[in-house]
Amino acid sequence: MSNESLANLLKEERRFAPPADLAAAANVTAEAYEQAKADRLGFWAAQARRLSWETEPTETLDWSNPPFAKWFADGRLNVAYNCVDRHVENGLGDRVALHFEGEPGDTRRITYAELQREVSKAANALTELGVQAGDRVAIYLPMIPEAVVSMLACARIGAPHSLVFGGFSADALATRINDADARVVITADGGYRRGKASALKPAVDEALTRPGTENVRSVLVVRRTGQEDVAWTEGRDVWWHELVESQSEQHTPQAFDAEHPLFILYTSGTTGKPKGILHTTGGYLTQVSYTHQAVFDLKPETDVFWCTADVGWVTGHSYIVYGPLSNGATEVLYEGTPDTPHQGRWWEIVQKYGVTVLYTAPTAIRAAMKWGDDIPAKFDLSSLRILGSVGEPINPEAWVWYRKHIGADRTPVVDTWWQTETGGMMISPLPGVTETKPGSAQVPLPGIAATVVDDDANEVPDGAGGYLVLTEPWPSMLRTIWGDDQRYIDTYWSRFENRYFAGDGAKKDDDGDIWLLGRVDDVMLVSGHNISTTEVESALVSHPKVAEAAVVGAADPQTTQAICAFVILRGGVDADDEGLVEELRAHVAKQLGPIAKPKRILPVAELPKTRSGKIMRRLLRDVAENRTLGDVTTLTDSSVMALIQSQLPGTT
Numbered sequence: 001m002s003n004e005s006l007a008n009l010l011k012e013e014r015r016f017a018p019p020a021d022l023a024a025a026a027n028v029t030a031e032a033y034e035q036a037k038a039d040r041l042g043f044w045a046a047q048a049r050r051l052s053w054e055t056e057p058t059e060t061l062d063w064s065n066p067p068f069a070k071w072f073a074d075g076r077l078n079v080a081y082n083c084v085d086r087h088v089e090n091g092l093g094d095r096v097a098l099h100f101e102g103e104p105g106d107t108r109r110i111t112y113a114e115l116q117r118e119v120s121k122a123a124n125a126l127t128e129l130g131v132q133a134g135d136r137v138a139i140y141l142p143m144i145p146e147a148v149v150s151m152l153a154c155a156r157i158g159a160p161h162s163l164v165f166g167g168f169s170a171d172a173l174a175t176r177i178n179d180a181d182a183r184v185v186i187t188a189d190g191g192y193r194r195g196k197a198s199a200l201k202p203a204v205d206e207a208l209t210r211p212g213t214e215n216v217r218s219v220l221v222v223r224r225t226g227q228e229d230v231a232w233t234e235g236r237d238v239w240w241h242e243l244v245e246s247q248s249e250q251h252t253p254q255a256f257d258a259e260h261p262l263f264i265l266y267t268s269g270t271t272g273k274p275k276g277i278l279h280t281t282g283g284y285l286t287q288v289s290y291t292h293q294a295v296f297d298l299k300p301e302t303d304v305f306w307c308t309a310d311v312g313w314v315t316g317h318s319y320i321v322y323g324p325l326s327n328g329a330t331e332v333l334y335e336g337t338p339d340t341p342h343q344g345r346w347w348e349i350v351q352k353y354g355v356t357v358l359y360t361a362p363t364a365i366r367a368a369m370k371w372g373d374d375i376p377a378k379f380d381l382s383s384l385r386i387l388g389s390v391g392e393p394i395n396p397e398a399w400v401w402y403r404k405h406i407g408a409d410r411t412p413v414v415d416t417w418w419q420t421e422t423g424g425m426m427i428s429p430l431p432g433v434t435e436t437k438p439g440s441a442q443v444p445l446p447g448i449a450a451t452v453v454d455d456d457a458n459e460v461p462d463g464a465g466g467y468l469v470l471t472e473p474w475p476s477m478l479r480t481i482w483g484d485d486q487r488y489i490d491t492y493w494s495r496f497e498n499r500y501f502a503g504d505g506a507k508k509d510d511d512g513d514i515w516l517l518g519r520v521d522d523v524m525l526v527s528g529h530n531i532s533t534t535e536v537e538s539a540l541v542s543h544p545k546v547a548e549a550a551v552v553g554a555a556d557p558q559t560t561q562a563i564c565a566f567v568i569l570r571g572g573v574d575a576d577d578e579g580l581v582e583e584l585r586a587h588v589a590k591q592l593g594p595i596a597k598p599k600r601i602l603p604v605a606e607l608p609k610t611r612s613g614k615i616m617r618r619l620l621r622d623v624a625e626n627r628t629l630g631d632v633t634t635l636t637d638s639s640v641m642a643l644i645q646s647q648l649p650g651t652t
């Protein structure tokens with residue numbers, strides 16, 4: 001990536017200091033950076049003591065066989081005990097762990113004492129089904145409390161879980177069951193989505209007809225909707241309310257080695273077979289617990305935390321289940337979509353439960369921007385004190401909107417960079433310490449070593465761009481790709497020697513702060529310049545008429561690639577306005593320089609997104625290059641592509 005092209009792009013001058021009261025009472029102060037810098041391993045060893053160990057570790061990191069790390073290897077602990085039982089033993093049994101809000105409006109309030117009973121019963125049930133430590137359990141559930149209970153029950157008996165997002169197809173489920181060789185599947189009759197009951201069990205039945213899934217002995221089925229006519233395979237299928245409810249509420253957790261596998265989670269990536277990312281026990285729990293209380297300044301007695309992700313993504317694993325519960329937090333679990341039954345649903349939930357810390361994704365923030373400022377304005381959001389973002393680069397304009405319209409221009413916004421592979425947050429401001437900059441994740445967290453390098457692995461100077469790398473192992477790092485050590489080495493540790501290659505483009509600004517620029521595959525080459533799709537998108541979104549933008553490089557005979565932008569206009573803007581496209585092109589040229597001016601700009605009604613909210617630029621490239629569309633099966637809504645194609649000039 002050429003440095004000069006990235007260096008002179010987007011200039012963001014806005015700065016927001018931490019609120020004085022928050023800074024004065026913050027869990028983590030600037031000292032943490034110093035401590036971690038002076039003794040990184042000592043710092044992590046100290047964080048590990050946040051947990052309750054059956055056998056305290058004496059070793060911190062074993063990096064004698066890189067890139068295969070062992071953290072706290074001689075320690076032993078039980079993850080479910082740490083997330084549930086110890087809080088009850090500490091007298092916090094009556095504290096609410098989960099405020100569950102179903103999409104139809106049904107609610108459940110689950111205290112830590114109740115959670116302990118539920119998890120114990122589920123652990124006993126899995127044991128009755130023959131699940132032993134080390135056996136894999138696939139979990140294919142909607143966002144209901146049983147999803148959290150199932151994960152903790154697996155952790156409690158040392159059975160690694162593999163969650164498959166409930167929106168995935170039977171095929172995706174079968175591939176994952178096969179790869180992990182799962183023995184049990186936990187599912188539900190269905191869940192609620194967009195005001196309707198949508199079935200899940202049929203996809204399990206179909207998946208289990210595929211070759212490679214024969215080792216599944218049992219399917220444990222939660223009754224959620226009660227509306228489906230559920231097909232039943234005798235001897236294999238069993239109802240949760242029959243098996244789990246009949247179990248004893250007592251279960252003694254057994255300690256496992258710190259490196260015992262905790263879960264496998266598949267990342268689809270853009271190409272190739274899904275990678276089963278393997279996370280283990282002690283290091284993972286240490287880092288998610290530490291980062292959750294540091295980055296969100298969690299005060300478990302008073303905060304109400306809400307992470308809007310699905311438990312099927314790593315964000316849900318780390319910041320709905322393991323981080324918050326290990327910290328004894330009270331949190332919201334919401335089943336449905338943000339616009340059901342109305343576009344203010346999320347803000348209504350914030351008001352109802354007095355949410356203090358909200359963690360969501362840029363795609364959701366941009367959707368709320370598009371729906372209009374007046375919607376959140378109808379609700380009392382004054383309980384909020386910290387806002388988080390994750391999943392994609394957040395455009396500065398969306399960041400500022402989030403702070404202003406959700407955070408009353410008062411709350412810090414923390415933009416947290418990490419990946420399924422990193423297990424926990426890696427780069428993020430600290431809300432009581434960092435002066436924040438819209439659009440930048442800024443600095444590696446205490447104990448984390450990250451930088452930006454050029455093609456030859458040399459660290460770039462401030463003001464220059466390149467590739468994001470992690471230069472030291474970290475506790476919650478993936479340990480391997482399930483069943484494929486070589487692919488683990490090739491994918492992450494071969495591009496640069498001794499450095500973890502994250503696959504993201506990044507730049508350092510003049511202060512040395514890190515800006516993420518999207519996946520390296522998404523960087524465009526225009527007349528010899530590397531231009532990041534993220535920056536052109538942010539420039540477009542900074543125009544008052546644009547709500548959302550997706551930019552791709554389309555093959556071009558003159559310039560190698562030409563910038564092609566798909567934009568969603570804000571409410572009330574006329575897409576047929578003659579001068580609009582020129583106005584937007586000129587705006588980008590002014591923001592970023594003429595080289596970044598899109599050759600084509602196409603207003604569209606929707607953008608193709610994966611189910612985790614990431615824009616599928618690959619498909620837009622197909623459109624821009626007039627190709628037949630590639631695989632659309634991981635799209636949330638495959639009709640979006642037909643809609644986009646029908647809106648293109650020259651089509652009817």
Ligand code: WT7
Pocket residue numbers: 267314315389390391392393394415416417418419420421441502503504516517518519612
């Ligand atoms: C990729 C990882 C981390 C949990 C959710 C996604 C992008 C993530 C940010 C951010 C810019 C970000 C990166 C990364 N990403 N957070 N704050 N700023 N980009 O997990 O599905 O494994 O995706 O998401 O491209 O590599 P994932």
